Every structure is written in structure tokens, then in C-alpha cells.
Amino acid sequence: MAEDSNVYYTEGLPVPETPAPGDKPAFWKQTDVVGKRIPRVDAYERVSGTAVYPSDIKLPNMVYGAILRCPHPHAKVKKVDASRAKTMPGVRAVITGVSPKVKGLNWKYRNYTGPLFDSHCRFEGEVVAAVAADTRYQAWDAAHAIEVAYEVLPYVADYKEALSESAPKVHDGGNLAGMDEYERGDISRGFAEADAVLEETYETPCQIHTPMELHGCVANWDGDRLTIWESSQGVYAVQSNVAEVLGIPLSKVRVIGHYMGGGFGSKLKPGKYTVLASLLAKQAARPVKMILTREETYLCVGNRPANTMRLKAGVKSDGTLTAFEFECIGPSGAYPGGGTALVDWLVRDLYKCDNVRCRSKDVYINAGTARPFRAPGHPQGSWALEQMMDALAEKIGMNPVKLRLKNIPAISQGRSEPYTTTGLKACIERGAQQFGWKNALKRAKEQNQSASHIKRGVGMGACVWYVGGGGPPSTVIIKLFRDGSVNLNMGASDIGTGTKTVMALVTAEELGVKPEVIQIEHADTGTTQYATPSGGSKTVPTESPTVRNAAIDVKRQILEMAAEDLDVRTAELDYEGTEIVWRKDKSKRIRVTDVGRLKKRGVVVGVGYRGPNPRTKTVNPFGAQFCEVEVNTKTGEMRVLRFLGAHDSGRVLDRLTYDNQVFGGIVMGIGFGMTEFRQLDGKQTGKLCNRNWHDYKLPTALDVPVDMESLPIEIDDPEANNTGTKGLGEPVTIPTASAIANALYMATGIRFTNAPVSPMGMCRRLAARKEG
Amino acid sequence: MCSEHRDNEGTGKQGMTRRGFMQIMGTGAVGASLSGAAMAAGSKPEPPAKILDATDTVKINLNINGVNHAVLVEPRWTLLYVLRETIGLTGTKEGCGRGECGACTVLIDDIPRYACMTLAVEAESRRITTVEGLMMGEELGPVQTAFLEEDAFQCGYCTSGQMMAVEGLLRKTLKPSMDKIRRGVSGNLCRCGAYNHIFRAASRAAGLKTK
Amino acid sequence: MLPQFSYVRPETLKDTVKHLSAGGAAIHAGGTDLLGCLRDGIMDVDKVVSLSALHDLRGVKETADGGLIIGALTTITEVSENPMILKKYPCLAQGASEVASPQLRNQGTLGGNLCQKPRCWYYRGEFNCLRKGGDICYALGGEHQFHAIFGHDRICIITHPSDTAPPLAALAAKVRTMGPDGKRTLPVETFHVLPRKNPQVETVLKPGEVITYIELPRPAGNMRSSYRKVRARRSWDFALAGAAIALEMDGDRVIDGRVVLSGAAPVPWRAQSVENAIRGKTLDDATIKRAAQAVAEGADPLPENTYKLDLFKGVIEEELNAVR
Known part of the structure; x- marks a missing residue:
């Protein structure tokens, strides 16, 4: 056991003030550990091969x-x-x-x-x-x-045929798994007010996790x-x-x-x-x-269901959106799995529009049941909405970036309540600037006017994620041992996003200890605290405030104990990481590791609970992505040259894992937009054709650009939760495919309404265009 | 399990219990076999004089990370299966079992290959290096250090395969170009999509190796 | 999972042939295709005969007349990096470098690449298709966007996946074999079998016969060759459309040459229409355009792979411009 508490504490590191019992912790104005580029606390295990999966x-x-x-x-x-x-x-x-x-x-x-x-x-x-x-x-x-x-x-494999009279019934009650309707305003009035109305049908494939x-x-x-x-x-x-x-x-x-x-x-x-x-x-x-x-x-073991979406949109010549009409069908599979879940959410919520109607039909087919897949429904909806936005912009002769900026909503229209914060405008504006949108546009136009058969395009897409604010329940325990080292105990899984690492950073920030002395026990129902699954981009905004609360509980207890040692009132003490100091006379102080009751008990156990989310506001992350692509119009080959992701997910806890998440979402989006689709042998047997990684193609190292940039849009969000965090894992894959589709349109003049856009599809469309 | 270890761990119930326990605790059975280090590397395999019956197990010597392992295998067992389930070197992962993901990449005579597409009997007496073999005692090797520093993974499941691909690349090419690096790891899928950080880690590893 | 099989690793070619001649035996060279086929259960194998102990069958040697002899067990990586191949037969090195993934290139052999089973998700999947002894070709009436547009006769529309066979055929390479009846030498061009002849075999190899060497003739002094492959993703994927071109040139003029397509047919597909369009011609824009158009001659595309016609035109155009 180390006598020197410096082994565990960072000397002189300012530590946030301990709130009085019952008070909420103050928002971190500045941080010393949180937000830095810090390798993962479990990186050694993961790279040494000792991590046991x-x-x-x-x-x-x-x-x-x-x-x-x-x-x-x-x-x-x-x-x-x-x-x-x-x-x-x-x-x-x-x-x-x-x-x-x-x-x-x-x-x-x-x-x-x-x-x-x-x-x-x-x-x-x-x-x-x-x-x-x-x-x-x-x-x-x-x-x-x-x-x-x-x-x-007899089977039904084609979800578009599932509701026809002749389709075999998956269940006795028929193949309709569920319906959803949503309406606000009056779409007929909205379309009447529009200067331009466009309508298009979009399809996205079934994607496998x-x-x-x-x-x-x-x-x-x-x-x-x-x-x-x-x-x-x-x-x-x-x-x-x-x-x-x-x-x-x-x-x-x-x-x-x-x-x-x-x-x-x-x-x-x-x-x-x-x-x-x-x-x-x-x-x-x-x-x-x-x-x-x-x-x-x-x-x-699940899939992202295929969807067919019809979107009709109206816009005034000044760029004001007047109406959206959205219809969607998709398959749950053989059992309820959310065949159309959240597909319409972007249409409802992302851009300001007073008149919206959405209808969806979820159907049964004889194929594996859908499960949530990274931002359920959203990449599909984005594929429709973001391409429609570009088409509208073209129709009224407006820059697509401008059209989006023109329609930033002040509140969440889908929920009729304000966002705690919205970085949508900043993501689009600053993202476009950082990407060099104008220059890229110019470059692409010049290239496309040349005789070369290599064409170029730039595209963008923006997003909001349905949830991402996290919320209760969550319980976390932090133990401070008598030598000053710390044990963090939480039930949440680290699914690769770096949960353990960022929770260690939050603990370190609050207690002033070094992140590396924090030992984490997690994801074990026998020994760690209750947590909901890591999904919905809610782990950070759910668990990190809880971790902070647990750390504060430790501090409060230590202060009470130190008050006994120093014979002063608890309320007059400050916790300064290594030491506890009497505010009235700073010479009266005690090292944390010298606190009598801690030494006697051996450990102080702090318990944190996740408080409620704001009652009248919604917490959502936003983002915008930009990309540049190249198309070989002789062979249909496409290259994604670069990508930028500008994301508002509140406070960044670890810049290294944050960027990694942004890039990873983009890679998965490239797969969704360009290479992945489940193929059923619909016409003959209904069996799955591609059940391996050769026939079902994920992007490889050669399919993704080396040039990727992450631009965090950090906006203080003290209302969201006590760490000001919002989810990141899902928004980062929402607008990727649609941004690519928009860029491909600029390169080729072809609207790719069906995803993925493979070289096969590109060749088909190029040939069709040649034939006129 | 039909394995015959020349190790100092004992074959009784207790030994197995300890191995099982160690497995859970994340230590694996690395270095359990102490004898015969690096003996057979490079030597020619003894050709099976006769046909190995499909249902029989045969004793083979596998030289893994400089340690000789005598194991009993069926002809159809892959090197991956033997590494993970018989010997307990679980750093090498199974992602597909069909040569389509790269999670099981190991070096055979310094060259990256898929352990799932290599029959154990075919790996006999070849020099096999797994992720555990990149370690220098408890210290990480340069490729591992670079992956740690660049955060070149998310879930970490493809990581040992990625690192073995990079290790193989760097054993062949000291200072690979970005193009070479991308091609070098183009036989390793990463579903989390950490490719960008992997590229950076490979560059950094090249620097660390030539320091 | 792999099924049960017995295993033998003979030390001599003679023993190898003996082991192979018994029924139910399969050759293991690199094993990359064999293990995949076994996992997918597309053939019944009782015995795996490993060639790993036949060290003589590995390596590249120059012949007295200026050609090359490549051992059948030479790995794809070795072929792609061999200085003599890179210099004299660049299309073969390029083809080899486009095969599968680095690890599979490190393991797979040139002989194995020629002998691999073709690719079709029905054939490799749980479908009892014609090629596996069933009654129908599922791809014909099913999902066939990756499938053949030439040479299938609507019998079996599988595509031959090799990236090395087209360059070898373009280079007029030959395979040497050893079998129960002794040695044979066969042109790569006629090594593979079309469905109309027999939809259940891929090569002309007889039971017990094994490729030992691949012979490359001395290239003409002014030979230009190239291989180009278009695929759905940039690594680890078979060709949607590819072309190996080996032309004997006199300045800008094509004296003679061969064009062999990958991803086109159940076998590597020689595009004689393209060859005819360029033979004796100067490779100018007009000739290249005409030659590109000519590639579609004799094609029998199906509803979902008609795009390959345009794709092949594009590939031929790019390829001819590249060697120009």
C-alpha cells in the first residue's frame, strides 16, 4: 500500500466544489481530465489479448x-x-x-x-x-x-407483397404487424402554399449487424x-x-x-x-x-429492416418548408421487431415544417425478426429526407446548406417541447466551413465540366437522434479506499464505445484522483449495480451523471469524516483532491488518506443515482456530415474521398474515443449506403442467399477514406444532466449514406433512391441514362 | 478434450480447475508449456507416414510463440480451434471461421494467415506467432503500444487480428506507405469501423519499431 | 463447421497421385478454397491429400528460352511480388495482387487459384443446385446480379472467380500436370470446363491428376499486358468484371494479342471479338471504342446482370487506354 497519496492524486488539480446535501452539483465550467485525448483504461487488456470475451x-x-x-x-x-x-x-x-x-x-x-x-x-x-x-x-x-x-x-419474403390478399399468412391474424399515424397542421394547406412540390419513393435494404x-x-x-x-x-x-x-x-x-x-x-x-x-x-x-x-x-439475431418510403414535400421559393407527407412500409420479420420503428422521426422532427403527416405499416414476412440496429429507423428516414432536401434546394435554386439552415426548428416539433440545446445550426454551419464546402463545390463543378470520365461530387446530410439524453434508472457505487485508490462499480456494459474509460475520467475529474488508479468493476449482475443495456446512445448521458453523483457522495462523506478530525463544521470544509481544507483557515487541513474514519473503516462507499431528466424539455444530439466522392462513369466505381462529421453531443468526455466513434459511425454508414444488403431468394425458396462476410459485404480498409475529420460542436447543456452529455454512438451513422447519395447526385446527375448504391447499381443507372 | 500438454500444470482435476479459473481471470494459459522452446521452428514437418483416420486424434507439435506444444488433434481441427479451445491462447479470435474477417490472423513463419483456414495438422512445426507472442513479458510490443496510443479499436474483438496483420506487414516492410498500410490491413474487417485509427496506429508502430 | 475427413501428406508426387486416385479424395494446396467448400458442404470428401510436403512445387524459375516455370504451390503473394513476373508479365502480377485478401494471398497457391471452385451463393449455399447434382440452376431464375453473361448457355450461370487464370490465359500459359496416366501439358485457355460440357466439373483434370507447374512462354519483346478488376468492394471480393490484356505491339499498332475476361463466364472467358477488333489496328480512340463495343458480342445477359455489358465495355476501354 502506498503511503504517498500522490500515487493516486494529481497534486494541485482543482476539484469541483462539493454541493451541499440536497443541492445539485454545479455544471463543470472547465475540466482538467475530461475532454482530453486519453487512451482507454482497458486498452492494455484489449491489445495484449488478455481481455477475456x-x-x-x-x-x-x-x-x-x-x-x-x-x-x-x-x-x-x-x-x-x-x-x-x-x-x-x-x-x-x-x-x-x-x-x-x-x-x-x-x-x-x-x-x-x-x-x-x-x-x-x-x-x-x-x-x-x-x-x-x-x-x-x-x-x-x-x-x-x-x-x-x-x-x-408457402412463404412470403417480399414485404411489399405481405399485405396482398394472396400472400401466405405468417400469423393467423394476418401479416399486418402494426400501424402508426402522425399528423400536425394541415398538409393540404401546406402543399397549396408551396411554390414547388416534389414526390419520390425511396428504398433502403435490410442490413445485418x-x-x-x-x-x-x-x-x-x-x-x-x-x-x-x-x-x-x-x-x-x-x-x-x-x-x-x-x-x-x-x-x-x-x-x-x-x-x-x-x-x-x-x-x-x-x-x-x-x-x-x-x-x-x-x-x-x-x-x-x-x-x-x-x-x-x-x-x-436481428437486422435493420428494409424500408420503402414515399415522401412528398412542399417548399416555398424562399426555402420555407410547407408540408411533408411520408408513408413507409417495412417488415418486422416473423415476429414483432419494429419494422418501421422511428423511420419517420426525422421527417417529424429535424426541419421546421408546420404541416406533416406520417403513416407507416409494419408487416410480417417469413424471415428473421428485426432488432434495434444503431439508430433504428433513422438512416432509412435520412436516406429519404436528406435526398429530398437536396432535390428541393435544386428545384428552387438554393444552396442545399442554406436550405437546411433556413429550416432550423426552435423547438422539437415531434414532441412539442423545447430541446435543452440544439446544435443543428452550428453543426451545419461550422461543419460546412470546416469542410470547405464552397471550395469543394467549386472544385467538383470544374472537374465535372472537364472531359474526364471521373466525376466528382460533394454532399451533406444532417440529423437529430430520437433519444440520446439517457435517464434513470441507474445506480453506481464508488469506493474510496484508505490508500486513496478508487473502485468504480457499475452495471453498464462497455460495448466498445469506451464507457469504462469515460466513467473513469468523470470520477477522476470529480475526485481529483488519477484515472489510472481507478479500478472498474462492471457488467456483472452478481456484483455490480443495476443498469439498462448500453444502447440508444444513452450510456454516457445515463451513467456519467450517476458516476458524478456517486463521486460527490464520496466527497460528502469524506468531508463529514474530516470535520471530526479537524473539529470544524462540515459545511466549512473544501475537498481539494489530495487534501481537505478548512475554508476559514487554510492551514487547517488534512490529507484524504489521513482521515481517521476512512483509515479505520478502510473504505468509503459513495452511492450515486441518476436523477430525472428535465420535465418540459427534450435532450437530443444533433449532427451534420459532409463528404466528397468520385465516380468512374465508365465502370461505376465510386470512391469516398473524404468525410467530415460535425456532431453536437454535448460535452466531449474523451476526445480520442469520441473521434473514433464518429469515424466508426461513418464507416458503418458507408456500408449502409454502398455495400450492404440482405438478399433473400424471394422468387424460389425464400431462403437467405448471403449469409457470410463474402456475400454480405462490409466496408474494408480500402473502402473508407483516410481523410476523415471529426468536429465536435460542444454546447454547454447544464439542463440535460450534471455532466452536460448527450449520446453520440447513433447520430454518427444517421446522415452518412444520405450525404453520399447527395454527393453522387452532384457527380452524376442521377438520384439514387435505392440503397445501397453499388457499382452494379451505378452501372445500371449510367446505362439507363445513356439510353435516355 | 483430447489435448496432451507437456506442461507443468498437472492433468488432474485441480489443474484443470485452475486453468479454467485463470481463463476467466484473463491470464489464459500463456507460457504454461515450458519445455522445448523454439526447438522445432523451421524444421520440416514429419510427413504422416500413413493416412490419419478421420475419427482418430493424432499427436502433433505446434511451435507457438517460441514454445513447443504437443497436442492431440483431429485432422479437421483448425489451428484456430486448437489455439483457443485446446491450448487456451484466446487472444486469437474467431469471427467467421471461413476466412472472411481476419480476427484469427496469426503469423506463420512471419507471414499473416488466417488460423481458421489453416488445419492444425498443416501448421505442424511451423513457427506460429499469436498476439500473445507480441508481448515482451508483461510489456506490450510496439504494434500493441501503437494501437493503445492511437485508440485503434473499439470493441477490441478484431484487434489482435489487425495487430498481427500490421506486425506481419512491418516484418516485411519497415516503413510502409499509407497505401501499403491500407492494403496490409485490407484482410481484416472492423465492424466498429476503427480503420482510421488503425491506419494511424500502423504508422506509429512503424516508427516505434525503427526507433 | 468442418466435416470429418482423413488426412494424408505424401512426400512424393507419385504417392500424391496414388492417394488422389482413390475416390473421395480432395487436394489441399493452400487450403483456402477447400476448407471453405468443406464448411459449406458443397462436396463429399473422405480424404484430404495435402501437398505441403512437396517442396519442389514451390518457386519461380526462368527457363532456357526466356519463359518462366512457376511451381503450382507458389503462393499468390509470391507471384504478385516476383521481380521476373512483375517485369515480364505485369498482368499476372496485377491479377495476383487483386486476389482476395493479403492473408489469403499468403496462403493460397497459383495452382489452387486455377482449380478453385467457382462462386455462386446458391452453389455455395444450402441449395441443391445443378452443379451439386440437383435439378436446376437457382441463379437462373433467382438472384443473379453477380453472375455470368457469357458461356453459361442458361445451364449454370456461375462465374469463375480466378484473377490469375485470365492473365495466364492471356499470356498463353500452360499447366503441367501429373496423374495416374503420367504427365500432361495443357493450355490454361482450355483448362476450364463449360457447363454445356459438364456443369459439375470445373477443370479438365482427371481423377488423381494434379497441377505441378505453370509454364509461361517467353513474352514477345514488345508485349504490353495489364489486368483490371472492378468489384463491389475494394478488397476481398471477386470480380464483377475484369480483363486481362496481353498485346504484342509495334509502336501504337497491335500485332496480335489476347483479351481474357474475369467475372464474365463460368470459365475465364476469352473475348475474341475484342481481339479481332484490335488486331492489326492502331490503338486510337476509334479502335478502342469499337473494341469496347465488341466485347458485348455473344453475351447472353439476364435481367439483373445486364449492367455487366456496359461495365465490360468500360473496363475494356480503360484497359486498352492503359496499355496504349
Whole structure:
């Protein structure tokens, strides 16, 4: 144990004032640790290879699980014969729909509840049986030695046909999963007032999350106590799902997810595989490792649904938007999954427009169920709205940047309440300036007037994200040990965004300790505090204020203790990091590590809770992205030359991880706009054509520009929460694809209403244009 | 599990328990095999005199990070499976098992390859380097340091593969151009999209290596 | 997951041929295609015969008459970086450098690249298609935007994925083989089999036969060659359309030459219409335009891959301008 508290404290570092009990902490005017470029606190583990991800877990006596899945998009299981599988080498457990242990177990999709093993398979990839065996290979062999008789049923794969009379019914009640309508003002009046009205239909593809770490878990029973290591965005969500399905108390389910290799929304909840691993582990009386294959993850762990959107827009010649009419259809998949969720939000909320009507229809098809995918609905809506904005700008002869600036809303129109802060205008204005919009535009025009078949374009898109303000519940514990070192205990997962790091920085800022002496315990329902899953870009604005509250609680307690030592009133003491000082006579002071009760108790435990969000205002992040592209009009090849992301996500906690997040969102947006689409064999079998990373193409290092810039638009937002933070992870991928589409339009004069714009699509459109 | 380690850990229940425990704690089984360091590197594999039966396991020697591991494998087991599930070197990750992501990149005789597309029997007596082999004791190697400093990852799952690709590149080319760097990591997907920071890390690593 | 198979690593070519001659055997050179095929269950293999111990089959040597002999086990990376290949046969080095990803180039071999199974998401997926012994070509009536526009006869519209076979064919390379009946030498150009002949095999190799070497003839003194590949993403992807061009030039005039397409047909596809349009001609804008138009001759595009016609025109135009 170090005697010298300097090991743990930064000498002379100013520490925020400790608010009186009951008072809210003051907004940080300036920060000393927060906002700097600081490598991650867990970087060593991640680069040394010592970080143990759930798929790395190996327990004594552990066996491996594999799942047999329905190969048809729509079928009824008539008979399952596992007799051969049971006798195969290494097999320890076999579960099918008729196993006694699975009787009465149910699985939920939002508001739908059905049996865990449903003999009516409504999508390719539905579970039919599961096996545990000594090696992964043996488990796979045995699962596929199970003989199943199916009655193959007619399927519906095309969501646009799902509501037609002749379409096979996914559920008895029909294929309409849900409808949503929204209206404000009077659109007919709005269109009547317009000088120009445009209407266009846009389509976006089904995108698959494909995080690098496969979905899966290790499940282990100790008597009636179940421990699960799951690759997850939220351990408490896994705990509650599994406990509910198995009918056991929450206290008996411990879920651990220290590291996880990406989720993007697909790991907000557990999968059937989690329950199957638990059941197999019970039956085999051994720990079971159940890691899906890559191919399986394309079928059954979620997707961003495809959408078809019709947008009609009216604008006055001065740029005032007068009306939006938006219609959207999209598939939930086989079960409720949010086929059109939030697709219309940008139309409702991003630009000022008094007359708006949105209608959407969510339908069932015989394919894997959608799950939230990074900014659900938004990149789709952006693809329509931001291209429409450019088209309107062209129609009335206005610069697209100007048109957007003309329509900055003062309040959130979708919610009819003010934003705490809005950086939309600043993101567009300062982003355009930093990007060099005018020069880029000029360069592109010059290039396009030349004889070269290489054309150039610049484009932009802006965004708001539906949530991003976070909120309760959240509980965090900070322990200050008697040597001055600190332990931060929170339930939230770090899904790669740097949650652990930024929370350490917040703690360091508040307590004056060095970030590196903070040990973090997180993402474990057995030992860390309740947290909602890391998703919705809410982890930072949810957890960081809680962390700050916990740190303040530590300070308050330490001050009370020091008051005893110094024999003065608590209220007259200042916490200065290394020392506690009497305000009336600064010579009366005590080192934190000398505080008597701390020394005796060994530790001070501070508890922080997340306070409520502002009641009459909404907290939302904003952004604008700009890009420059090049098109080879002979071959259809496209190059994204550079990108700039200007994002208002409130206070930046770590500039290094912040920039990384911005660039990552752009890369994912490039995939959405240019390379990714799920392809079903709709006309013949309804099966999935592309279930691997070759046929389903993610952008590689050669598909993204080296020239990427991040421009944080930091606006003080003390009303949002006590750290002034807003979410970042999702907004950064919203306008990327639409910015590219706008740039491609400038380069080619072709409006790409269907995403993604691949060289195939580019060639088709260039050829069609040639033919006139 | 059909593995035969020449290690000092014991094969009884206790030893396995400890290995399991160490695994959870994040230490893996690095350096568990002490004997035969770097012995077989470069030597020619002993050709199997006869056909290895599909259902049998065969004893092979794998030289990993300078340490010899004698393991029992089935012909169909990949190097990746053996590294992770038999030997316990879990720094090398599985992303696809089909040569389409690069998370399992290791060096074989200094050259980056996919461990998931390499049969363990094919790796016999070759010099295999995994991410654990970039460490100098507890200290990070230059590529790892550069990745740490440039924040060249988010979830970290593709990272060891990315670093092995960069390590392989730098063992071949001391000061690669940006173009070479991008091509060098173009066999490694990063779904988080940290490519930009990866490029910077590779440049920085080149600097650290030539210092 | 990989299915069970037995494994043997013979030390001599003779033993290799013996092992291969038994039914159900498959060759493992680099293994990159084989393991993928096995994982996808597209063929039944009882025994994997590894060539790894045949060290003589690796490396590049100059022949007495100024050509090259490349061992079949030479890796794609080695082909792409070999100074002699870079200098004399740039289209082959370029083709090799465009293959898959760096790791796969480090592992895959030139012989393997020639022998790899073609690419189609139905063939490689859970579809019992014609090529796998089923009744129909699913791509024909299904999703075929990546598929062939030449040489498929609407039997099987799979595309040949190799980036090295087109340059080798353009360079008039030959493969040497060893089989139960002894040695053979075959032109690369006729090495692959069209669906109309047999939709279930890819090459003319007989059971037990293995490629040992690839022979490159001495290039004409004024040979210009180039390979160009367009794909849906810039790494790790097969050609949507590609072209290898090897021309014997006299100044600006084409004396003779070959143009071989990738991503075009179930086999590397020789575009004789393009060759005819440039043979004996000066490579000026008009000739290049005409030659580009000519590439579409004999094409049988399907609804979703008609774009390839224009794409190939563009590629040919760019390629001819590049060697001009």
C-alpha cells in the first residue's frame, strides 16, 4: 500500500466544489481530465489479448453446444428423431421440442409470446433442436444428425407483397404487424402554399449487424444457481429475460459480460441460444459453451429492416418548408421487431415544417425478426429526407446548406417541447466551413465540366437522434479506499464505445484522483449495480451523471469524516483532491488518506443515482456530415474521398474515443449506403442467399477514406444532466449514406433512391441514362 | 478434450480447475508449456507416414510463440480451434471461421494467415506467432503500444487480428506507405469501423519499431 | 463447421497421385478454397491429400528460352511480388495482387487459384443446385446480379472467380500436370470446363491428376499486358468484371494479342471479338471504342446482370487506354 497519496492524486488539480446535501452539483465550467485525448483504461487488456470475451471462456469440464435450425422460411415440424444423434461420440445432452424440460417454456418478442420451441417455424433459422457434446465439432455433427420431417408451407419474403390478399399468412391474424399515424397542421394547406412540390419513393435494404464477436454465451449451473457469460450489451437484460423464461428468481441468475465484441443493437437482449445453453448445461450437468456460427447470425439475431418510403414535400421559393407527407412500409420479420420503428422521426422532427403527416405499416414476412440496429429507423428516414432536401434546394435554386439552415426548428416539433440545446445550426454551419464546402463545390463543378470520365461530387446530410439524453434508472457505487485508490462499480456494459474509460475520467475529474488508479468493476449482475443495456446512445448521458453523483457522495462523506478530525463544521470544509481544507483557515487541513474514519473503516462507499431528466424539455444530439466522392462513369466505381462529421453531443468526455466513434459511425454508414444488403431468394425458396462476410459485404480498409475529420460542436447543456452529455454512438451513422447519395447526385446527375448504391447499381443507372 | 500438454500444470482435476479459473481471470494459459522452446521452428514437418483416420486424434507439435506444444488433434481441427479451445491462447479470435474477417490472423513463419483456414495438422512445426507472442513479458510490443496510443479499436474483438496483420506487414516492410498500410490491413474487417485509427496506429508502430 | 475427413501428406508426387486416385479424395494446396467448400458442404470428401510436403512445387524459375516455370504451390503473394513476373508479365502480377485478401494471398497457391471452385451463393449455399447434382440452376431464375453473361448457355450461370487464370490465359500459359496416366501439358485457355460440357466439373483434370507447374512462354519483346478488376468492394471480393490484356505491339499498332475476361463466364472467358477488333489496328480512340463495343458480342445477359455489358465495355476501354 502506498503511503504517498500522490500515487493516486494529481497534486494541485482543482476539484469541483462539493454541493451541499440536497443541492445539485454545479455544471463543470472547465475540466482538467475530461475532454482530453486519453487512451482507454482497458486498452492494455484489449491489445495484449488478455481481455477475456465470453467466447474465450473455458471452464473445467465444459462442453459445447450447437443448434439445429429450420432450413425453410415457413414450415411445420412434424417429427424429430434424435435417436442417432444421442448415440454419437461425445454427445452429452440433446434437447428437442418434445423434451419434457422445455414444456411450457415461452419466448417473447415484444408483445408476442410463443413457445420456446415452436413447431410452426416462421423463419429460416428457427430453433428445432440443440445438442451439447465434448467438442464443438461433435456438437455440430450430432445436431445435424437429428432427422426432422417438415411440412413445408408457402412463404412470403417480399414485404411489399405481405399485405396482398394472396400472400401466405405468417400469423393467423394476418401479416399486418402494426400501424402508426402522425399528423400536425394541415398538409393540404401546406402543399397549396408551396411554390414547388416534389414526390419520390425511396428504398433502403435490410442490413445485418454482424458484430465481430459471434452471438453466444457460456452457461454454468451450481445447483439451482445459473451463471451466464454472455456477449451482451446489457447483463441485467439478459438476467431478466433468462429468469423469466426459465421461471427462476432473478437472484439465481448471474450474468457477466465484462468484454463483448460489438453488438450494435443485436445484443440488447439474450437469444434463444442463451436459454438453450442453460437447458443443455442443466441436462449435461456441465458448463456449456454455445457460440453461434457466423452463418447463423445472419438468420436469427436481428437486422435493420428494409424500408420503402414515399415522401412528398412542399417548399416555398424562399426555402420555407410547407408540408411533408411520408408513408413507409417495412417488415418486422416473423415476429414483432419494429419494422418501421422511428423511420419517420426525422421527417417529424429535424426541419421546421408546420404541416406533416406520417403513416407507416409494419408487416410480417417469413424471415428473421428485426432488432434495434444503431439508430433504428433513422438512416432509412435520412436516406429519404436528406435526398429530398437536396432535390428541393435544386428545384428552387438554393444552396442545399442554406436550405437546411433556413429550416432550423426552435423547438422539437415531434414532441412539442423545447430541446435543452440544439446544435443543428452550428453543426451545419461550422461543419460546412470546416469542410470547405464552397471550395469543394467549386472544385467538383470544374472537374465535372472537364472531359474526364471521373466525376466528382460533394454532399451533406444532417440529423437529430430520437433519444440520446439517457435517464434513470441507474445506480453506481464508488469506493474510496484508505490508500486513496478508487473502485468504480457499475452495471453498464462497455460495448466498445469506451464507457469504462469515460466513467473513469468523470470520477477522476470529480475526485481529483488519477484515472489510472481507478479500478472498474462492471457488467456483472452478481456484483455490480443495476443498469439498462448500453444502447440508444444513452450510456454516457445515463451513467456519467450517476458516476458524478456517486463521486460527490464520496466527497460528502469524506468531508463529514474530516470535520471530526479537524473539529470544524462540515459545511466549512473544501475537498481539494489530495487534501481537505478548512475554508476559514487554510492551514487547517488534512490529507484524504489521513482521515481517521476512512483509515479505520478502510473504505468509503459513495452511492450515486441518476436523477430525472428535465420535465418540459427534450435532450437530443444533433449532427451534420459532409463528404466528397468520385465516380468512374465508365465502370461505376465510386470512391469516398473524404468525410467530415460535425456532431453536437454535448460535452466531449474523451476526445480520442469520441473521434473514433464518429469515424466508426461513418464507416458503418458507408456500408449502409454502398455495400450492404440482405438478399433473400424471394422468387424460389425464400431462403437467405448471403449469409457470410463474402456475400454480405462490409466496408474494408480500402473502402473508407483516410481523410476523415471529426468536429465536435460542444454546447454547454447544464439542463440535460450534471455532466452536460448527450449520446453520440447513433447520430454518427444517421446522415452518412444520405450525404453520399447527395454527393453522387452532384457527380452524376442521377438520384439514387435505392440503397445501397453499388457499382452494379451505378452501372445500371449510367446505362439507363445513356439510353435516355 | 483430447489435448496432451507437456506442461507443468498437472492433468488432474485441480489443474484443470485452475486453468479454467485463470481463463476467466484473463491470464489464459500463456507460457504454461515450458519445455522445448523454439526447438522445432523451421524444421520440416514429419510427413504422416500413413493416412490419419478421420475419427482418430493424432499427436502433433505446434511451435507457438517460441514454445513447443504437443497436442492431440483431429485432422479437421483448425489451428484456430486448437489455439483457443485446446491450448487456451484466446487472444486469437474467431469471427467467421471461413476466412472472411481476419480476427484469427496469426503469423506463420512471419507471414499473416488466417488460423481458421489453416488445419492444425498443416501448421505442424511451423513457427506460429499469436498476439500473445507480441508481448515482451508483461510489456506490450510496439504494434500493441501503437494501437493503445492511437485508440485503434473499439470493441477490441478484431484487434489482435489487425495487430498481427500490421506486425506481419512491418516484418516485411519497415516503413510502409499509407497505401501499403491500407492494403496490409485490407484482410481484416472492423465492424466498429476503427480503420482510421488503425491506419494511424500502423504508422506509429512503424516508427516505434525503427526507433 | 468442418466435416470429418482423413488426412494424408505424401512426400512424393507419385504417392500424391496414388492417394488422389482413390475416390473421395480432395487436394489441399493452400487450403483456402477447400476448407471453405468443406464448411459449406458443397462436396463429399473422405480424404484430404495435402501437398505441403512437396517442396519442389514451390518457386519461380526462368527457363532456357526466356519463359518462366512457376511451381503450382507458389503462393499468390509470391507471384504478385516476383521481380521476373512483375517485369515480364505485369498482368499476372496485377491479377495476383487483386486476389482476395493479403492473408489469403499468403496462403493460397497459383495452382489452387486455377482449380478453385467457382462462386455462386446458391452453389455455395444450402441449395441443391445443378452443379451439386440437383435439378436446376437457382441463379437462373433467382438472384443473379453477380453472375455470368457469357458461356453459361442458361445451364449454370456461375462465374469463375480466378484473377490469375485470365492473365495466364492471356499470356498463353500452360499447366503441367501429373496423374495416374503420367504427365500432361495443357493450355490454361482450355483448362476450364463449360457447363454445356459438364456443369459439375470445373477443370479438365482427371481423377488423381494434379497441377505441378505453370509454364509461361517467353513474352514477345514488345508485349504490353495489364489486368483490371472492378468489384463491389475494394478488397476481398471477386470480380464483377475484369480483363486481362496481353498485346504484342509495334509502336501504337497491335500485332496480335489476347483479351481474357474475369467475372464474365463460368470459365475465364476469352473475348475474341475484342481481339479481332484490335488486331492489326492502331490503338486510337476509334479502335478502342469499337473494341469496347465488341466485347458485348455473344453475351447472353439476364435481367439483373445486364449492367455487366456496359461495365465490360468500360473496363475494356480503360484497359486498352492503359496499355496504349
